[in-house]
Amino acid sequence: MIVATTADVTTFNEYQSTQETGELDTIDLLFPALMTEQPDYQLHPPSFAPRLATSWEFSSNNRTLTFHLRPDARWSDGVPVTADDVRFTFQAQKDARVGSLGMEMKDFIRDVEVVDPHTVRFNFTRVYPYQLMDANDGHIVPAHAWGKVPFEKWHTTDFEKILVTGGPFRLAAHTPQQTIILERDPGYWGSPRPNLDRLVLRVVPDMASQLEQLFAGQLNVVQAVSPQEADRVQANRDLNLVEFPSRMWGMVGWNNRLPMFADRRVRKALSLGINRKSLVDTVFRGHATLSAGPVLSSTWAYNRTLPQLSYDPVQAAQLLAQAGWRDSNGDGILDRDGKPFAFDLLYPASNTLRRQMALLIQADLARLGIKVRPIQMEFTSLIARTEAGDFDATIWVWVDATKVDLTSTWSTPSPSQGTNNFIGYSNPDVDRLIAAAREEPDYTRAKVLLDRIQELIVADQPATFLYESKLLVATSRKLRGADFNAAGLFFNVDEWYWGT
Numbered sequence: 248m249i250v251a252t253t254a255d256v257t258t259f260n261e262y263q264s265t266q267e268t269g270e271l272d273t274i275d276l277l278f279p280a281l282m283t284e285q286p287d288y289q290l291h292p293p294s295f296a297p298r299l300a301t302s303w304e305f306s307s308n309n310r311t312l313t314f315h316l317r318p319d320a321r322w323s324d325g326v327p328v329t330a331d332d333v334r335f336t337f338q339a340q341k342d343a344r345v346g347s348l349g350m351e352m353k354d355f356i357r358d359v360e361v362v363d364p365h366t367v368r369f370n371f372t373r374v375y376p377y378q379l380m381d382a383n384d385g386h387i388v389p390a391h392a393w394g395k396v397p398f399e400k401w402h403t404t405d406f407e408k409i410l411v412t413g414g415p416f417r418l419a420a421h422t423p424q425q426t427i428i429l430e431r432d433p434g435y436w437g438s439p440r441p442n443l444d445r446l447v448l449r450v451v452p453d454m455a456s457q458l459e460q461l462f463a464g465q466l467n468v469v470q471a472v473s474p475q476e477a478d479r480v481q482a483n484r485d486l487n488l489v490e491f492p493s494r495m496w497g498m499v500g501w502n503n504r505l506p507m508f509a510d511r512r513v514r515k516a517l518s519l520g521i522n523r524k525s526l527v528d529t530v531f532r533g534h535a536t537l538s539a540g541p542v543l544s545s546t547w548a549y550n551r552t553l554p555q556l557s558y559d560p561v562q563a564a565q566l567l568a569q570a571g572w573r574d575s576n577g578d579g580i581l582d583r584d585g586k587p588f589a590f591d592l593l594y595p596a597s598n599t600l601r602r603q604m605a606l607l608i609q610a611d612l613a614r615l616g617i618k619v620r621p622i623q624m625e626f627t628s629l630i631a632r633t634e635a636g637d638f639d640a641t642i643w644v645w646v647d648a649t650k651v652d653l654t655s656t657w658s659t660p661s662p663s664q665g666t667n668n669f670i671g672y673s674n675p676d677v678d679r680l681i682a683a684a685r686e687e688p689d690y691t692r693a694k695v696l697l698d699r700i701q702e703l704i705v706a707d708q709p710a711t712f713l714y715e716s717k718l719l720v721a722t723s724r725k726l727r728g729a730d731f732n733a734a735g736l737f738f739n740v741d742e743w744y745w746g747t
Contacts, residue, residue, distance in 0.1 A: 262347035278386035330367035335390035376690035442744040472719035520563035548651040589618035590639035596623035672709035
């Protein structure tokens with residue numbers, strides 16, 4: 248099976264990763280997790296099915312969680328997967344020298360103890376709704392192989408050279424920027440074992456090229472069909488098009504550290520000055536909905552009373568004037584303190600949808616007297632720029648985790664901990680409420696806090712919330728057994744097979 252991917256992996260070690268979705272999908276095929284998360288997060292935090300762990304139970308006070316591991320699990324080099332690997336993985340996740348993104352998910356786990364080779368115990372400092380999810384977060388890595396590398400050297404180590412895996416597939420070959428070839432691991436201990444002999448991930452950065460290769464029979468799965476191409480795929484008798492709600496939402500991220508974006512009146516004016524509904528309708532053609540805030544509307548934690556900002560260029564102009572932006576020299580561009588309101592809007596060069604958005608945003612804001620310079624960038628360079636804070640604004644897409652923890656993306660960035668809050672948003676009230684929501688043991692009470700957090704963030708408009716997209720996956724009509732859903736493209740890849 249040949250599947251298109253827009254970018255090559257930068258590492259096979261999840262705890263070096265920037266958490267890019269395609270990279271994590273690949274890692275999930277190669278490494279085991281304790282459990283498999285189920286796509287049932289709409290009404291409550293998600294449930295789990297067995298994977299490396301066959302069963303688990305909490306202590307009577309819910310402070311201890313014990314997992315029982317499969318005794319037949321093996322790494323690709325034949326070494327047993329044991330509780331020592333689970334404890335070693337936790338140590339890597341928590342170690343500041345590794346500095347993995349998402350390490351805050353282990354904040355309330357005091358330690359992990361080995362009871363016996365196939366029993367491991369997580370000890371928590373408090374009771375809260377996401378204990379099971381936090382224990383499961385991240386894939387288990389091999390202590391006997393990777394434990395030889397000191398944590399302070401993980402940043403500079405090429406783990407592909409010492410790759411030992413334990414998933415349904417193992418790495419057969421990797422040609423950088425071209426292909427990642429995975430083969431079924433004959434020693435895989437899970438059930439069911441994959442039907443496919445090989446899974447080829449072909450790097451095709453350009454979405455239009457992906458589709459042309461699909462039509463030519465050179466690809467079997469394209470996981471992000473452009474809405475503009477949906478009708479064309481549906482008309483092809485050799486292809487299937489599958490549509491389902493995603494966990495993906497898009498925004499314009501304003502660099503809140505910059506003087507031009509520091510005033511929330513300005514940020515609100517920008518949101519009011521962009522015709523978001525027209526943008527979403529034009530670009531997505533019915534395959535996306537308007538976003539209202541920082542939590543997906545398909546999750547249990549979404550605040551359904553959030554207001555949708557309507558297109559209102561008159562109010563936008565008033566807010567800009569209140570913030571001191573006026574056209575003082577008659578050149579058609581707003582200015583303040585002698586500086587024009589002009590900025591670069593970055594987006595990935597391979598993404599034609601975001602190029603369309605950039606041009607529509609440019610046109611909308613030009614009517615307010617704001618000069619927007621759309622700039623396309625190679626994806627890895629774009630990530631580097633945003634992580635360094637070296638940008639004005641960017642069209643960005645998040646794929647939300649099913650755990651509703653807003654710490655990494657919306658809490659004030661901490662210099663000592665990894666963060667996804669690259670826009671530099673900071674609100675002490677939001678920080679306080681996020682911390683309280685994380686510690687609330689009852690998710691129904693946590694929702695009250697989360698509702699207020701969403702209200703505060705929407706009032707601040709640190710970003711312009713644009714859309715929640717649906718996923719359009721195109722496949723060969725002969726692909727059988729695939730259950731595509733928001734849990735991930737390869738949710739049940741073990742069951743994929745070729746039909747006639």
